[in-house]
Amino acid sequence: MIDMDKLVDIEKSTQSKQVFWDQDIYDRELERIFGRCWLFLAHESQLEKPGDFFTTKMGEDSVIVVRHTDGSLKAFINSCTHRGNSVCTADSGNTRSFVCNYHGWVYGTDGSLVDVPLKERCYHDELDMSTMSLPSIRVESYRGFVFGCFDEAAPALVDFLGDWGWYLDTWMVGAGEGAELIGPPSKSILKCNWKVPAENFVGDGYHVGWTHASALEMLGGELGGLAGNRANMPFDELGIQITTRHGHGFGVIDHAGIGIHEKREGYAKFLQETQPGVAEKLGQPRAELYDGHWNCTTFPNCSFLYGTNTFKVWHPRGPHEIEVWSWVIVHKDMDEDTKREVVKQAVRSFGTAGTLESDDGDNMVNSTRNNQGRHTRANNMDSRMGVGHEGPHPDYPGIVGSSFIGETSYRGFYRFYQEIMSADSWDAIRAKDEQWADCFPNKDYWKDRLAAKAKSGGQ
């Protein structure tokens, strides 16, 4: 029996350690989270020409996403409707059809079954091929980022992202033609629960100074002061943290966007030149965020760092293991040299061999593995940092936390986690659209703080 109210205590800001370990909870996650949410599949720049395909995963299901001959994007389950073998075994490519290696069934780029060997003689021409298409998956794009969803009742992607889309536009729309991803993705196995990196990216500015002390010490620059938490910094003045409907969230360190990049002349110049355009197009609040360093998770399992520009998907492989797929974010309008510079720097920091990435793995593995102990997992995890120091903001949608170091977006992530795990359907989730932020009761936090600031003559 899974009691979500017990596993996630909204009032106390705790989560049972069982959520990182138990098989029955994981099975429900596959059904209710990975089976219902929009999951990142690919970027359209990988799928420009008809027949361009990319194979990926949604939860533990193998999925093909492909540009159909009519120009639309299609996605379907990579499993033959005859006996279940894969119909595509390459990572990516261009093809006119997908042919099963087992008996040679042939599917078109819309997933329809177009040829069956010996159909006339052995099926006696009685096989209704129109009923044997590969199971199709909803596909929608947001600013070129392609997502898939198994649930017909789920809201449109743009509504699933909601206010999070408003923030994403800062860099997806802000500069010229928007952003794209550079791949192919590097892939690695991390023996942790999928939520550990998802929660880390959604809202863990706290670990940066300590976990990454060595790399920050070496790098110096804007973020060097965080190393070892030694510097006396006014954290409430250096950035904010935000959670939005459906569990998405992020933290921003102001004006520190490219702080992790060692070689960054091109990127710095690009940001400087494009920032005024962001203000014109989207207004000053988002222009303020544009040159910040963002740590983000699009619920449930797609995380990225804007600034450092690594873009990751955490594919679950059981409750205790994930596959990490890593791309690099670049702006389409960057010149080739700048794109190359960004790719090289992003890989150096947060690639599989990255100087910062390497710090995180142990924490994530041990935070999972320790729960093998039954007395260990009988306890709770805590995420109360900054409770009450958060609320609605006049300029920024969602719930805004006082600093980039705080656990506002952890709380938002697990609030929605509890909601979607408890809900029977998307209708039940929609019914709570107006109340979702009730668990952040300090509605006047920003009103009071901004008023106090204005009174003292601050900006």
Added chain:
Amino acid sequence: MHNIEAKDRVSMQVHYDVSQHYYQEATLLQEREYQTWLETFVAKDIHYWMPVIERRYAKDKRAEPTPYDMAIINDDYDELKQRVDRLGTGTVWMEDPPSSVRFLLSNIEAFHTDKEDEFVVRCNFITTRHRGQLEKSQHVGGRTDLLRKTEGGYRLARRKIVLDARVTEDKNLYIFF
């Protein structure tokens, strides 16, 4: 950058020298003498590279990855030096207690190039890392190096490392190959 043409195979003596050089290098890295390795085995114009290689159909005619593409490691000397320096900061928690890394090198083939003092050397490797109580990983692949003979011995000027696994079965690849 890495497409330097391999000419004739080297003599038995040079092959022996190169092999011994590799074993010394492996010993230094196993003993975590990274600074010594960097200062005495690595050329200042090093390009140290591990590309990402997709699984593609045989008929796929797209180009092989270049150092301008997505990679796992793509370091020049300064970047390699940072990798080494980081391990000396005393705050790399995951390396305390340190990992045990071991290098098994084989199939060493060395060739002359257009330049008298430069050699293309290929080899296969199995690199293992053991950590903590039970944690172990193993990486199998091939290396293609450009070694330059100097008065102070051979210096590594290029290293392309290709892993055979598409998905790395390890939490990171912060290992010198």
